[in-house]
Amino acid sequence: MMRRYNVGYATVSKAVGSAWPEPRKVMPARRTRLDPFKLAVDAMLRADLDAPRKQRHTVTRIFHRLLDEYGAEGISYPMVRRYVKERRPQIRAAAGLGVDEAFVPQSHPPGMEAEVDFGDVKVRLGGELVTCYLFAFRLSFSGRSVHRVFASGGQEAFFEGHVHALRTLGGVPRGKVRYDNLKAAVAQVLGFTRHRVETARWTAFKSHYGLESFYCRPGLAGAHEKGGVEGQIGWYRRNHFVPVPEVASLTELNALVEQWDAGDDARRIGARPHTVGEAFALERELLAPLPEEEFETGLQLRPRVDRYGQVSVRMNRYSVPVRLVGRRVQVVLHASHLVVYDNGVEVARHERLTGKLRTRLELDHYLEALIRKPGALPGATALEQARAAGRFTPLHDAWWDAARAAHGEREGTRALIDVLLLGRAIGHEHLVTGLAAALRVGALTADAVALEARKAAQADDEAAEPAVDAAQAANVTFLAQWRLSHLPPDTRPLPSVAAYDQLLRRRAGGARREGESG
Known part of the structure; x- marks a missing residue:
């Protein structure tokens, strides 16, 4: 063996003693x-x-x-x-740092648990690239998710996202819903425990819908405790917001989001045996029913109207009718819009602005002031915004130019303001039609525009009325009767001449006195 393989005695002894070679000697x-x-x-x-x-x-x-x-x-x-x-x-x-953490697989019973989170997304809104906030509500068992995009991530968006999600799902999870320590829900984190001091409105919201909250650990350490929705937002952003969506409004974007959510039912998560839609069909029946009344999600504020006819809400300014200057009004702030009330009557409604230090003005709110100050109209910011929004059309400008040429700068502008005031009783489309008709014939008065606009509105109403058969048509004989049938009911009391009887008695008494003297 030694001669055949040309090896030494020690090598042969080691080979006979063990089939495995000795480990290589580690050199220092x-x-x-x-x-x-x-x-x-x-x-x-x-x-x-x-x-x-x-x-x-x-x-x-x-x-x-x-x-x-x-x-x-x-x-x-x-x-x-x-x-x-x-x-x-x-x-x-x-030191016990940097060691990979072990995770324990979890099972989620149907209809019991859910997860909620916000994520920011970039959207080209009206041609401008802005940052919006994507709300996600995800059922843990089926993976069924409901999304909504808001202009802000405040408490009103937090509440409206819940209301929309619960209404879409058709019920409320019976178990815990996992949250981050959002300011909309948590007022204070008590040390390193799970205990939280919740905001008053969030406590009322939870009680109304019967939600049970579970708060994850602060920071990245608690992100895995609701890893389902964390990964869902990333997946949703990559698959539906790439490339960046271009929309005219958030309403249009949320209509697309609802279509994307509906299409997600056919998706299969990982190696699960059922699709999202099939699992949700089992889970829907196990959700708790919704309350009969919805919770008022809007935040109520009481700002004062400044001398420019504006109210300041969340570092943005919105117009209200100038008659309210100096008074306090009630503002109900929602995630995507706000409504202004005066003594319980709605006086203004605006789409909520994104960003800060911006202004949204409605030209109609300043018409009463412009009647007294027509010279302020050409440079008005509200006019500029109305042009940009398409409410003040090139036909308005053409009619205005013709009116100023015919009546002078001041009176021509007042005539335009009278036309704009007609918009409170006549639809925008009919008013534009009336402007075009009046401009063609050179009728540069508000009365002429009103007449042509009402003709257009009446033509549209007649075209929209359902067709009648010959027997019904025979009953309508006179045009005057048709017009009288469209008048509002007369609720005035019948006329009386009782007050004049006193004059008759007084006159009769005077006649008797004259006869006696004769």
């Missing part, structure tokens, strides 16, 4: 010039365990400290880099 590491300074490097890395994250040692800083403070002549930067790369994870692991 070769000494380097860094060895005397490794303890100093270890001390620096241990000090980083308690240091702020952005003020820890880099390899470059360690290298320069070794040169300046320890006189480490002859060492090189690659030498220090290799040692730090090997030694830093070992030191962190010895």
Whole structure:
């Protein structure tokens, strides 16, 4: 054997003694010039365990400290880099840091649990790139999710997202709903416990719908506790918001979101045996019923109207009728719009602005002031916004130019303001039709525009009326009768001449006195 394979006796003995070769002998590491300074490097890395994250040692800083403070002549930067790369994870692991955390698989009974979260998305809204907020409500068992995009992530959006989601799902989860520590729900986090001081409105909202909240640990440490909705928002953003959607309004965008949610029912999550829609069909029947009345999600405010006819709401300004200048009004702020009330009567409604320090004005709110100050109309900000929104059309400008040429600057502008006041009783489309008809014949008065606009409205009403058969048509004989049938009911009392009987008695008494004297 030794002669055949040309090996020594010791090799043959080892082969006969075991079929496995002996492990290769590990040679001791070769000494380097860094060895005397490794303890100093270890001390620096241990000090980083308690240091702020952005003020820890880099390899470059360690290298320069070794040169300046320890006189480490002859060492090189690659030498220090290799040692730090090997030694830093070992030191962190010895301190109990940087070790992969173990997770325990969870089962979610149907109809019991859900998760809620917000995520920001970029949207090109009306040609402008803005940041909006995507609300997601996800059932844990089926993975069925309901989404809604809002202009803000405030409490009103938080509530409206819940109302929309619960209405869409047709019920309320009977178990816990997992949340981050959102300001809309949590007023204070009590130490390192699960206890939270909730906001008063959120407590009322939960009681109304019968929700049971569960709050995750603050920060990234608690993100995995509602990992389903965390991953859902990322998946939704990548699949439906790439490329960036271009819409005219949030209403249009949310209509698309509802279509995307409906199409998600055919998706299969991971290796689950059922699709999202099939699992939700089982879960829907196990949800708790919705309350009969919905919760008022709007935030109620009491701002004062300034001298410009505007109210300030969340660092943006909105117009109201100028007759309310100096008075306090009630504003109900919703996630996508706001409504202004005066003594319980709605006086203004605006789409909510995105961003801050912006202004949204309605030209109709300033017409009473412009009647007295017609010279302020050409440069009015409300007029500029009405043009941009398409409410003040090129036909308005053409009629205005003709009216100023015929009546003068002041009276021509007043005639236009009278036309704009007609918009409170006549639809915008009919008013534009009336302007076009009056401009064609050179009728540059508000009365002419009103007449032509009412003709257009009457023609549309007649075209919209259902067709009648010959027997019904025969009953309508006179045009005057048709017009009288469209008049409102006369609720005035019948006329009486009782007050004039006193004059008759007085006159009769005077006649008798004249006869006696004769």
